[in-house]
Amino acid sequence: MNYGPDERSVFETAASDLYEELVGSAGVPAGDARIEEGGDADEAFALLKEIGLVTFDKAADRWVAVDPSIVQSRVVSPLGQQGAELISESARWAKAFQGLSHAWRRSPEALRGPFAELRGEAIAPYITSVVADASEELLTAQPQTGRAIEQLPDAIEREVGALRRGVTMRTLYQHSARRQVATNKYVAAVTAEGAQVRTLDEFFNRLIVVDRRIAIVPGHGGPGESVALAVREPSLVAYLVDIFERSWERARPFTNRDTSLVRAIEAEQRAMTIRMLIGGHADPVGAKRLGVSPRTYAAYVSELKQEFEVESRFQLGYEMGRRGVTGRDVPPASDRGDIEQSGESA
Template identity: 60%
Template sequence: MTAVSTPGPETYGPDRRALFESEATALYDEVLAAGGLPASDERIAEGGERHRPFALLAELGLLRRDDATDTWVAEDPSTIQSRVVSPLGQEGARLLDESSQWARAFAGLSTSWRRSPQSAGQGPFTYLHGEAIDPFLAGLVAEAEDELLTAQPQAGRDAPSLAIATERDTAMLERGTRLRTLYQHSARRSSITHQYVAAVTARGAEVRTLDEFFNRMIVVDRRVAVIPAADDLRTAIAVREPSVVAYLVDIFERTWERGRPFANRESSMMKDIAAEQRAMTIRMLIEGHSDPVSAKRLGVSPRTYAGYVADLKEEYDAETRFQLGYTMGTRGVSGNETPGVSGG
């Protein structure tokens, strides 16, 4: 019987998972359906076409050799899964903690730099590139004394970045600093965003959502704002010019007033949100934006946006987008109607 050692987190990375998903699972299903795989099968021999996925299954313990029949048989994956998943989860948690520790270690140096004459000599605008952005933000948030304002479009907030943001922002809130965050309505469908919102609102933060598209923005104590310098988010600008920061804060405040509380799940409000997203879809169609642009403006995937358009086609009994546009035009539908009111 082949011995299987307990894997470390470095053992099973993206490449081996790709092999597992693309080839090994199919071979496992084949073995399971056939009741076994002869050890003499040439496909699994060294150099054979199925050797790599077979070797991975054997290493994982998903295939066990039955010496009595000289056959490889399938094992219950539920007894194997924890040996792979648990170490990866533990390593992920360790890396997140280590990342936070490094951010705190750099925060003191960042504070010293920003208060030094050299920093002042850089002027009111500082360009940040790539990996320099997150440490800079961590240092700013660590220094926040009064209030943090953030505008976060749904796109781009993945699980690792939200996990780091949760630890960073809850620590800030526990120091007594206020936090207000804006998302697009589409963020309400994200489970990881719900987890983040639950963590920060439990400590006094306020979170709202809006149908409109907006760019990412962070403002610390109304003295420094960080905004993207390009669409790919790999370059950011730290703005210290008081008049520009005040202008950005004014935009945030006006947008905030139109937002809807994230925690409010009343059916009437959810209907209003659905109506706002429908209206924005209509405006995107009328204005002639491409699907990728429209999806980005709504903060959803192109597939979800296509679903919104399909719903409108069904609602207006249209087979093509041209027919949909014509029908909405003849009924006076513009996407600017009061929620709940459409052309008749």
């Protein structure tokens, strides 16, 4: 017999308490009113008896406990087997649906629609499917804090698989992603397979482009609703690729080992913070555009106050204006040259 949540609930509470009592008192008499039908421990005793955790000792006329290690496999093994069968069946269903997806994308019906809206749980499987179909190139832009820990295994498996098929891949993050543990693990995994990764000080929207034939961008939905738009219209996909390329040229290789590069990145984040302050943006907006938490953004502002030796934001704005600080200073040519030297090795 397979046991489910209802039986486990009884087992974890009343049945476990009764079993411990049986062990401590060397069993319970056969005529004990608690274990008779309608008794206080009737349901718990019936479950222990069915599982095989109690047995009747005729000589002592008592129900006594049985070693759980002997019985465990009778309950756990069938559940494990059932789980393995469900996983196998799930994989077969996924493979069958993948075949249908391939047929749909090749059909005239699919080609007639240059746009497709994806919502909620449909987004991740769709991305996995189109990445699995990639044959030449993947371009991805991931704003703000980059990869979440829970997404890491799936992302690595999906994109490393594409790289091993010979697909080239370039990924763009914001500078703040360099501080994220999950992103660093992801970058280490994909660059080991030949991917290139860079970071940029500016805010940008999420973008995935597959083989320059389909792009996936954020859509508009209600509060808390995840919406994505799959774009197949060639001119619009080309336009999105051009935006990516322009950002890629301004970005810096993802490495924390080059001291001069790290200093340049810190200077770019400082300049971006200054631009947010001069533009009058609220802290939540500034934090989002830098891809950092509000607390980290507040720390950036605090560092600027110390640098300019002021106590308030009003004084900071006045002092930056007096000195002609705009936050749009062009980094030295030697720093920009780091991209040319190390971009291909990122």
